[in-house]
Amino acid sequence: MNESIAIDDIETATTFDAAHEALSRQGWTVLAPALLEGGVRAALGRFGAIVPQYNGEDTWEVTMRPGFEKLPYSQSRNAIGPHTEVPVGNPPPHYLALHCHRQARCGEGHTRLADGMTFVRSLDAELQRYVHERPVQFAATLAPGTARRQTLTVPIIDASASGDRPIFRFSYNQFLYGDVNPSEAALSGVSSGATSVASTRRASASRDPLVRLAMLAASYFESEAVPVLIPDGHLMIWDNHRLIHARSTYSDPARHLTRYWLQ
Ligand SMILES: O=C(O)CCC(=O)C(=O)O
Numbered sequence: 001m002n003e004s005i006a007i008d009d010i011e012t013a014t015t016f017d018a019a020h021e022a023l024s025r026q027g028w029t030v031l032a033p034a035l036l037e038g039g040v041r042a043a044l045g046r047f048g049a050i051v052p053q054y055n056g057e058d059t060w061e062v063t064m065r066p067g068f069e070k071l072p073y074s075q076s077r078n079a080i081g082p083h084t085e086v087p088v089g090n091p092p093p094h095y096l097a098l099h100c101h102r103q104a105r106c107g108e109g110h111t112r113l114a115d116g117m118t119f120v121r122s123l124d125a126e127l128q129r130y131v132h133e134r135p136v137q138f139a140a141t142l143a144p145g146t147a148r149r150q151t152l153t154v155p156i157i158d159a160s161a162s163g164d165r166p167i168f169r170f171s172y173n174q175f176l177y178g179d180v181n182p183s184e185a186a187l188s189g190v191s192s193g194a195t196s197v198a199s200t201r202r203a204s205a206s207r208d209p210l211v212r213l214a215m216l217a218a219s220y221f222e223s224e225a226v227p228v229l230i231p232d233g234h235l236m237i238w239d240n241h242r243l244i245h246a247r248s249t250y251s252d253p254a255r256h257l258t259r260y261w262l263q
């Protein structure tokens with residue numbers, strides 16, 4: 001196996017000023033290891049306050065764990081469709097960060113990023129109106145297959161948010177399968193109530209705006225998203241109110257990143 005890792009053609013910030021500039025210009029930045037010498041938490045503190053995640057803790061390990069082999073989940077090696085983090089949050093975490101301990105050596109496992117508003121401008125007028133005006137019920141079980149479910153009903157572009165910019169929310173999983181963290185049953189379109197909604201949606205794919213949005217985002221990501229293979233020891237931060245992210249499938253079981261949420 002090739003132990004070196006090709007750093008994609010991405011700019012890496014070597015000062016905090018450069019990182020802040022990139023974050024406000026393009027919505028994301030990758031911090032070089034030199035900026036993390038005082039600790040990852042201290043570096044993150046320059047961008048926001050770390051807040052707890054679904055597990056109630058400040059950190060979440062993005063690495064393969066048994067039990068999620070068939071799911072589009074952070075602790076699997078599967079691809080994850082275009083989404084924003086915690087769309088049921090009000091507000092969702094403002095920034096997301098991934099600290100890379102070891103990137104996949106298989107040539108895949110890219111974190112992919114695209115600007116939500118730029119994606120929206122690629123849509124036809126009817127869908128643009130839909131994302132601005134129509135309230136959508138976002139729904140997330142805390143982990144696949146568990147019982148606790150949160151919902152929030154807001155337009156995909158929420159202009160009523162308190163900041164100076166709208167908040168963009170998106171979930172390929174939710175729009176196709178009815179939940180941000182779909183169970184295996186929801187993915188295969190059998191059993192539970194939520195699932196019959198999902199299969200009905202897929203059946204009427206051409207008419208359902210959410211299904212169309214999921215499909216259009218997936219193909220938009222193929223051609224337009226920036227694929228970032230965060231190098232070992234680096235930290236990527238992005239604006240979760242503005243960017244959509246996704247992940248490509250990978251095979252290397254040693255890929256390991258730690259995820260943080262900031263407000
Ligand atoms: O594995 C990745 O690159 C990102 C996974 C993801 O979407 C997340 O942890 O929020």
Ligand SMILES: [Fe+2]
Pocket residue numbers: 083084085245
């Ligand atoms: Fe994510």
